[in-house]
Each structure stands twice: as C-alpha cells, then as structure tokens.
C-alpha cells in the first residue's frame with residue numbers, strides 16, 4: 001500500500017486528490033491535509049469584496065466531498081515538511097507519514113515586506129476569501145468603476161492603478177497579443193490613471209508612498225498617493241512549512257520542480273499550483289512574477305498525474321523487495337521512462353497488468369479515450385471542466 005498525501009485543498013490539491021484516487025489502486029491511501037476545511041474559489045473574491053457574492057456562495061466544505069470518494073481529509077495546517085523522514089508535522093503536533101507527497105499550497109502573502117500593507121495595515125486584499133469579506137465591509141459596494149457609475153459619483157472619485165509591470169497589460173508575460181493597447185484603452189476610457197514600474201515603499205493611513213522606476217531600475221519619481229480606499233496585492237512567498245528546507249524550496253520558499261513536477265532532490269515529493277518555483281518570463285525594472293492561473297494549474301495537474309502514476313508503478317515494484325527502506329533511493333525511480341507506463345503497454349491482459357503493479361487504466365491516450373467514450377460521458381480532454389464548472393457556479 002502506498003500513502004499519498006496532498007497538502008492543500010485548493011484548485012491544485014482538489015484536482016490532484018480526485019485524480020490520484022482515480023489512478024491509485026484500491027489499497028492505496030489518499031489523504032488531503034489543509035489548514036482550512038473549505039475550498040474557496042478565489043477568482044470570485046473580488047465579487048465578495050464588493051458584496052456582489054457572499055462567502056457562502058464561493059466556498060464549499062471539502063470534507064464530505066472527499067469522504068464520498070474514499071479520500072481522507074485532515075483539516076489541520078502543516079507546520080513543517082520533513083522530507084528526510086517522509087513526514088508532515090501538523091499544527092496540532094501530530095505527524096503524518098507519507099510515501100508520496102504532493103504540495104499544493106497557496107503562497108504566504110508577504111504583506112510584511114511593505115510597512116502598512118494589508119488588512120492589518122491600511123490596504124485591502126482579495127487573495128483570501130477572509131480578506132475579501134473584510135474588504136466588503138470596509139467599502140460597502142465600492143467596486144471601483146461600475147458601482148460608482150451606478151451611484152453616479154464616479155467623477156468624484158479619482159482612481160490610480162499602481163503596478164510593478166513595466167506597462168499596462170504586461171501581465172508578467174511580456175504582454176499577450178494587444179493586451180497593452182486594449183488595457184490602456186480600457187483604463188483611459190474609465191479615467192483611471194496608472195503608474196508602472198512602481199514599488200510601494202510604505203503605506204500609512206490614507207497615504208501610499210510609491211517609488212516609480214525608470215527602465216534601468218533607478219528611482220525616477222517618488223509619489224505620495226492620498227486614498228480613501230486601497231486594494232493592493234502583496235508579493236508572494238512560500239509557506240513557512242517549506243521555507244528554508246534545503247533542496248525542496250528556493251530562497252523565496254517556492255518548491256523546486258523538474259519537468260515532471262517532481263522535486264529533484266526528494267523524488268517522492270511533487271508540487272503543483274502557485275507554490276511552485278517558476279522563473280519570471282522576462283527581466284523587468286521592478287520584479288514581476290509569472291502569473292499562475294487556475295487554468296494553468298489544472299493543466300499541470302494533468303502532467304503530474306502522468307508522472308506520479310509512472311513513479312508509483314516503479315515504486316510498487318521496489319516495495320515488494322524485502323528490506324526496502326521507507327525513503328527510496330532516488331535511482332529507484334526512473335528519471336525519464338519513454339512512455340507513461342511501459343509495463344502497461346507490454347502487459348496486455350488486465351490480470352498481468354495488475355500483477356505487474358501497473359495502476360493505469362488500459363487506455364492512456366487522450367484521443368483514444370475521447371473517441372471511445374460514450375455519448376454523454378465527460379471527455380478526458382476537457383481537463384478544465386471542473387474549473388469551468390466552479391466558475392459557472394460562482
């Protein structure tokens with residue numbers, strides 16, 4: 001039996017939990033560990049922040065959902081990951097041993113890096129549903145442009161968009177199509193001013209201090225922006241549970257992974273979602289990270305599903321050997337097999353496939369499974385159905 005632990009019950013964690021249950025053998029145990037008992041649909045947080053949706057509309061308790069699928073759920077945060085002994089130390093002092101760990105946690109919101117930033121300071125946030133609820137209370141019904149227009153007071157409320165991006169529409173991607181032109185035009189149309197290459201240095205009540213940089217990264221101009229309401233996303237870091245774990249996380253606390261979503265040093269640890277280390281797409285005067293969207297995360301989950309199942313297959317073979325250590329030698333897991341599961345191709349009958357430790361369904365080809373699916377059955381190609389479904393619900 002293998003114990004697969006998934007850390008986090010967000011977009012990445014829930015997707016992986018369902019995928020792993022589907023892929024694993026009946027005797028394998030899947031456990032989700034999360035510091036909240038609920039899933040929150042973060043893209044709806046801005047609506048919660050302006051009271052167009054309630055917290056209940058955008059969150060759902062995951063315990064019963066996972067239980068229905070035969071997945072264990074522990075609603076306790078992880079204090080520390082101990083990869084050397086394949087264990088998680090939980091906030092309540094308990095330890096969970098794992099054979100495989102999938103890290104799918106959100107980042108730590110680094111409000112502390114700017115004095116006065118965040119819900120405990122002078123600005124609001126929509127990075128967590130609790131922040132969004134707070135924001136909604138602070139500014140009842142203030143949804144920037146639309147709500148103010150509805151109230152016919154938009155002209156009385158000047159607005160400034162402050163961003164680290166070198167230009168509007170950069171999006172951390174160096175722009176997408178004509179995103180620069182389109183977004184600049186939308187901002188102008190709505191009389192929103194902007195400051196790019198900006199670094200917020202300090203926030204005090206009603207005042208934000210912003211340093212605008214030139215293309216060489218030198219401070220070009222210092223701004224003091226008076227405000228009555230401020231929505232400001234902080235920089236992201238890795239969570240404390242992995243911060244400083246040598247070989248697992250980078251200096252900023254993001255999980256290091258290879259092209260298979262697997263940590264190069266601890267090869268029974270995988271990561272998916274916003275917690276992974278992704279280099280910026282290009283260097284910008286003020287650092288601008290690559291966006292990690294839900295859509296992209298679901299795609300990565302598909303890749304991880306392929307890799308992890310491949311490794312399980314290899315591992316189940318290893319574990320049958322007497323005296324196998326609990327932490328497998330990294331050489332035991334094939335670095336790059338030529339196919340998702342060689343043995344599943346070699347072993348043709350279901351019996352021989354199972355006996356060989358293969359946990360894959362016979363058809364691994366997406367096109368085949370789509371072609372052969374019956375009318376009305378969900379398509380394996382539409383990996384984003386759950387995302388689309390949640391989006392449609394919110």
Ligand SMILES: Cc1cc2nc3c(=O)[nH]c(=O)nc-3n(C[C@H](O)[C@H](O)[C@H](O)COP(=O)(O)OP(=O)(O)OC[C@H]3O[C@@H](n4cnc5c(N)ncnc54)[C@H](O)[C@@H]3O)c2cc1C
Pocket residue numbers: 007008009010011012013033034035036038039041042043044045046076077078079104105106107126127128239241272273274275292293294295296297
């Ligand atoms: C305001 C906003 C709008 C967005 N809009 C879009 C959009 O329109 N389209 C899009 O594609 N993406 C959007 N995104 C991005 C998308 O929401 C994220 O990419 C996605 O939620 C990240 O998924 P994840 O699984 O990596 O992390 P999350 O969904 O954040 O889940 C992380 C999980 O880890 C758990 N956790 C954290 N720390 C611990 C710990 N120590 N121990 C145990 N569990 C822990 C959390 O409780 C949570 O369950 C938006 C994000 C925000 C904030």
